Amino acid sequence: MSIMALQVPNLDDKTxxxxxxxxxxxxxxxxxxxxxxxLHDPGITFLELFAWLAEMQIYQLNRITDNQIDRFLKxxxxxxxxRQPARVEIEFTIPAVSTLGLLPAGTRVLPLGHELLIFExxxxxxFTRTRLIAVNSHWSSTSxxxxxxxxxxxxxxxxxxxxxxxxxxxxxxxxxxxxxxxxASLFFLLREDDLPAPxxxxxxxxxxxxxxxxxxxxxxxxTWAQLNALRDTxxxxxxxxxxVFIPPADWTAQNGVYWLRGRLAxxxxxxxxxxxxxxxxxxxxRQVETIMHEDLGEGTGLPHQRVRxxxxxxxxxxxxxxxxxxxxxxxxxxxFLTAVRQAGTTGQPAxxxxxxxxxxxxxxxxxxxxxxxxxxxxxxxxxxxxxFNQILASMELYDSAIFTEIxxxxxxxxxxxxxxxxxxxxxxxxFNRKLFDLAFANQxxxxxxxxxxxxxxxxxxxxxxxxxESSAASDRHYVLxxxxxxxxxxxxxxxxxxxxxxxxxxxxxxxxxxSEGNVSAGLIWRIEITGAAGARGTNVLPASxxxxxxxxxxxQLRAQEExxxxxxxxxxxxxxxxxxxxxxxxVARAKALPNYHPEFPRLNMPGNVTVVAVPAxxxxxxxxxxxxxxxxxVQRHLEARRLVATAVHVIAPVYVEVAxxxxxxxxxxxxxxxxxKRALAALQKFLHPLTGGPNQDGWTFGRPVYAxxxxxxxxEVEGVDHVVGIELEAVALQQIAQKVxxxxxxxxxxxxxxxxxxx
Numbered sequence: 001m002s003i004m005a006l007q008v009p010n011l012d013d014k015t016x017x018x019x020x021x022x023x024x025x026x027x028x029x030x031x032x033x034x035x036x037x038x039l040h041d042p043g044i045t046f047l048e049l050f051a052w053l054a055e056m057q058i059y060q061l062n063r064i065t066d067n068q069i070d071r072f073l074k075x076x077x078x079x080x081x082x083r084q085p086a087r088v089e090i091e092f093t094i095p096a097v098s099t100l101g102l103l104p105a106g107t108r109v110l111p112l113g114h115e116l117l118i119f120e121x122x123x124x125x126x127f128t129r130t131r132l133i134a135v136n137s138h139w140s141s142t143s144x145x146x147x148x149x150x151x152x153x154x155x156x157x158x159x160x161x162x163x164x165x166x167x168x169x170x171x172x173x174x175x176x177x178x179x180x181x182x183x184a185s186l187f188f189l190l191r192e193d194d195l196p197a198p199x200x201x202x203x204x205x206x207x208x209x210x211x212x213x214x215x216x217x218x219x220x221x222x223t224w225a226q227l228n229a230l231r232d233t234x235x236x237x238x239x240x241x242x243x244v245f246i247p248p249a250d251w252t253a254q255n256g257v258y259w260l261r262g263r264l265a266x267x268x269x270x271x272x273x274x275x276x277x278x279x280x281x282x283x284x285x286r287q288v289e290t291i292m293h294e295d296l297g298e299g300t301g302l303p304h305q306r307v308r309x310x311x312x313x314x315x316x317x318x319x320x321x322x323x324x325x326x327x328x329x330x331x332x333x334x335x336f337l338t339a340v341r342q343a344g345t346t347g348q349p350a351x352x353x354x355x356x357x358x359x360x361x362x363x364x365x366x367x368x369x370x371x372x373x374x375x376x377x378x379x380x381x382x383x384x385x386x387x388f389n390q391i392l393a394s395m396e397l398y399d400s401a402i403f404t405e406i407x408x409x410x411x412x413x414x415x416x417x418x419x420x421x422x423x424x425x426x427x428x429x430x431f432n433r434k435l436f437d438l439a440f441a442n443q444x445x446x447x448x449x450x451x452x453x454x455x456x457x458x459x460x461x462x463x464x465x466x467x468x469e470s471s472a473a474s475d476r477h478y479v480l481x482x483x484x485x486x487x488x489x490x491x492x493x494x495x496x497x498x499x500x501x502x503x504x505x506x507x508x509x510x511x512x513x514x515s516e517g518n519v520s521a522g523l524i525w526r527i528e529i530t531g532a533a534g535a536r537g538t539n540v541l542p543a544s545x546x547x548x549x550x551x552x553x554x555x556q557l558r559a560q561e562e563x564x565x566x567x568x569x570x571x572x573x574x575x576x577x578x579x580x581x582x583x584x585x586x587v588a589r590a591k592a593l594p595n596y597h598p599e600f601p602r603l604n605m606p607g608n609v610t611v612v613a614v615p616a617x618x619x620x621x622x623x624x625x626x627x628x629x630x631x632x633x634v635q636r637h638l639e640a641r642r643l644v645a646t647a648v649h650v651i652a653p654v655y656v657e658v659a660x661x662x663x664x665x666x667x668x669x670x671x672x673x674x675x676x677k678r679a680l681a682a683l684q685k686f687l688h689p690l691t692g693g694p695n696q697d698g699w700t701f702g703r704p705v706y707a708x709x710x711x712x713x714x715x716e717v718e719g720v721d722h723v724v725g726i727e728l729e730a731v732a733l734q735q736i737a738q739k740v741x742x743x744x745x746x747x748x749x750x751x752x753x754x755x756x757x758x759x
Contacts, residue, residue: 012062019051066552078559083315086287086517086546088119088539089187090525091279092127095534100127100527101180102378105328106445108528109285109537117517119285119525124327124382126181127281127535134173134257135278139165146275153540156191156274159237160264162621164212164272168264172278173257178247182382186243187282188234189540191274196616201583206636208584210236211627213266218248219259225250227260237262237273242282268627270615271586283537287517287546288315290445292331294506296487299453301500303491312485315512316448322433323426324389327381329445336443337371344368350402351439358391392432393425403435442507450507451478451487453498459507468494482549517546569641569648572609579611579650582637586616588624588690590634591653591701593745598651601744610649611638612701612746614689622750623689626652656733656743658687658705659752662714662726665759670719676758678717686713689748702745705730707738 024047027034037044073079090109094100103125108118135146139161149155160168178184214236217224227248233241251258289311296307330336343352344364356364363384376384391397398408412431418424437446442459452459453476462476468490471477477495479488490496498504525537550558569575572592579590591612597605613634617624635650642648660683666675686692686709692699694709707726714723730741731752743749 010062012058014055014058016051016055019054020048023047023051069552069556073555073559076559076563078555078562080552080555081547081550081558083313083512083514083549084545084547085315085512085514086519086543087122088285088287088519088543089282089541090285090537090539091187091282092525092527092535092537094127094129094281100531100535102126102182102327102382103283103527103529104381105326106290107328108289109283109525110528111519111523111525111539114519114523117287117513117519118289119287119517120290121328122284122286124183124385125185125283126183126378126382128178128181128184129176130178130180130184130280131175132172132278132280133175134171136171136173137161137169138171139163139168150275150277153277156276159262159273159275160269162272164264164269166264166266166268169261171259171261173259175257177251177253177258181247182379183230184245184247185280185282187279188237188240188242189276189279190234190237190240191276192240194618195271196586196588198584198586199581205583206633208235208238209629209632209636210238211267211629212236212238212264212269215263215265216243216245217261217263218251219254220248220250221252222254224261224263237275238269242284267629268625270625270627270630271618274618286512287543288510288512290508290510291506292508294509296451296504296506299498299500299502299504301497303497305489305498307487307504309485309487309506309509311509311511313511313513314449314480314482314485315510316482322430322437322447324392324429325385325433325436325444327385330381330385331443331445333376333381336440337367337376339440339443341367341372349439351435354397354399354402355388355391355436355439358394358397359387363387388436389429392429392436394432395428397432397435403438406434406438446508449480449509452505452507454503454505455499459505461507462489465495471495512546514548515546517543519543567641568643569609569638569646570643575609575611575638575648578638578641579613579634582634585630585633587613587634588616589614589698591746593701596745597647598649598746601746607645608647608649609642610651610746612653613650614653614748617690623655651746653689653701654744654747655689656741656747656749657731657752658741658749659729659731660710660726660754660756661729662710662755663724663757663759664714665721665724666719667721672758675717675719676756678719679714679756679758680754682713682717683710683754684751687749687751689750692749699748702743702747704743705741705749707740 024037024044027037034043039045070080103121105121105124107121109121110119111117132150133147135150137144137146137157137159142161144157146157146159149157158164159170172186214232216227216229216232218227225248228246229243230246231242231244233239234243235241291309291311294310296309299305339352340356343349344356344367347353359367366380367384371380398412400407408431411427414424414427437444441461449464451462451464453462454460460476462478464480465471465477467479468477471490471494473490473493473496475490475495477490480486481488489498519539519542521539521542523539525539526532527535527537566574566577566581569578572594575592576590579592580587593610593612595604595606595608596610597603597608598610611634613626613631615624615626615630631650631652635648638648638650664675664679666672685696687705688699690698693703705728707728710726710728711723714720714726727736727738728741729736729752730743730749733741733743735741741749
């Protein structure tokens with residue numbers, strides 16, 4: 001597809017000589033008495049000076065600066081990608097004498113030998129002394145003990161068997177019931193290096209819908225009860241991640257073992273999972289360093305005052321949505337509890353009082369009475385945060401008369417109108433988290449860079465802007481130079497000036513070294529917190545995801561690629577390419593059938609497009625099965641990109657088993673068994689839905705199978721003299737033909753049980 005580009009005008013179309021000559025030519029019009037136009041004349045010298053200045057201005061006018069390009073990119077929705085921190089999973093071993101319990105989010109962990117690379121934990125985490133002592137799989141009448149395989153590196157196993165049938169279970173046995181943890185976490189590492197990479201998932205894209213329904217249960221007096229799972233980032237073991245759950249109070253042991261199991265209750269896996277290991281005490285961390293309360297000096301009262309941050313490079317990417325509250329988000333627990341207690345006692349400020357009114361009575365009593373004279377325990381901190389998170393999930397929290405500075409965004413209003421939708425819960429939490437950050441502004445960690453100036457003993461937030469063009473004299477605005485960390489305040493007309501002698505500080509900001517944080521696997525880690533002197537960890541996998549900020553040239557190239565990529569589904573090719581690019585999925589093949597409705601296959605249905613989506617598979621399976629979740633994910637991706645008048649349907653392919661019958665006359669001195677083996681291998685390769693066909697790029701949807709092709713295929717097998725009597729059998733279609741097998745347009749073939757007589 002060719003794109004007509006606009007012709008860029010050349011504004012620098014006059015040279016210095018031309019400008020000077022034009023000026024001299026105009027002298028008689030404006031000054032007839034000026035007759036000496038030679039170079040020695042002082043007036044000519046001035047004209048040449050002005051011509052030189054004009055030529056320089058025209059040259060600059062014809063140039064586009066990086067700052068202008070940056071703004072142009074933002075105008076078309078292609079803002080440069082910011083620096084991103086590396087992420088890593090660290091498995092810790094806890095010494096017997098350690099007093100470690102809760103590890104709050106934001107705790108520093110350092111790789112030995114790379115101490116300049118500071119990492120911080122991403123979630124609140126309870127260490128546990130519980131050990132995983134048994135790993136078993138059960139399906140049909142098969143039971144396999146994977147305990148030894150789970151404890152050894154480089155050995156993989158199928159937790160639900162190679163076919164992963166409904167009813168299969170993965171049972172995990174523990175020596176004790178996580179009594180030392182308020183929440184427990186299991187980390188699952190799947191083997192995925194033998195699979196094609198899933199389509200990239202841009203930030204903000206919807207999660208995939210798993211086709212398999214995995215139910216987690218625990219043992220209770222010889223039976224099974226459903227586990228209270230808080231979060232499953234594995235999406236039912238479709239990818240590596242963690243299962244976070246509340247340890248059951250009624251968990252009972254069977255023969256001294258506390259059992260937890262994952263049961264495949266419904267659906268299917270497009271690619272049955274292969275586990276490398278299940279681990280405890282695995283902590284997610286990212287390469288960031290948090291700086292708080294950094295002194296920036298005092299205001300001078302002069303326009304355009306400049307101050308500089310001490311730590312670089314800055315991390316300003318909003319890579320983490322403001323989701324549920326974490327224990328580590330509370331910067332000072334005594335101050336936070338004092339603020340909550342005073343709001344409950346005095347009713348002021350109203351924003352804090354609003355949260356107090358939603359707290360359960362037991363926690364109100366705990367905060368008011370018991371926690372006046374002592375600090376909260378780890379469990380109490382977690383319980384308080386859990387109670388606030390329940391408040392953040394409530395639609396009743398927002399009151400426009402109390403939170404006068406914030407208005408609900410459109411996403412919140414949509415969630416209020418459709419609370420049953422998938423996005424509703426997240427949208428409500430994100431908005432309510434802003435209310436919490438407003439109410440407890442100086443007690444909680446906040447995203448990005450927070451600059452404050454003290455005014456009459458009160459620290460006021462100042463807002464970052466791109467420039468002061470739209471800033472009024474009273475606006476508390478500043479401009480940040482990201483690369484240098486330099487902060488510039490206003491001039492009193494465009495942007496307020498910090499008052500003379502007023503204290504200034506960077507309340508909160510973070511730095512990251514970007515790609516430097518992508519450290520190798522096998523490093524030794526320590527925790528920078530009291531009581532963790534003997535705790536050591538290691539990362540089985542290398543850190544990943546760290547990147548430098550995108551350059552102007554890289555952003556321009558990405559913008560060109562985005563502008564020319566398919567973003568709308570119009571043609572059949574558009575539908576196919578967009579289906580293959582469904583974020584988070586491994587779609588091996590896609591076929592668009594225009595004017596086709598799956599419920600009326602024999603009718604021509606204008607305005608309908610049916611997309612047949614085929615998932616990728618491992619080499620041990622022949623017919624990739626697409627489950628309901630897989631199809632729904634592709635459907636959702638296409639629905640957002642179709643034309644208004646087009647109805648889109650996404651279906652799984654139909655597979656037809658094709659068996660070949662015939663006689664093969666081998667060449668003299670050729671082995672009968674070898675010829676038969678090679679002939680069967682050739683048929684299996686040719687009649688394959690993903691790698692078969694004449695071009696070995698997958699059997700074409702709806703393409704007939706011709707006996708002539710089979711003759712030619714077998715004739716080319718080493719050791720074959722000639723072939724006779726070929727018959728084709730389409731098992732599901734109950735067809736037997738000597739020339740051709742025809743199949744519907746949504747159908748693929750695969751190799752069946754061939755009967756070849758080698759003579």
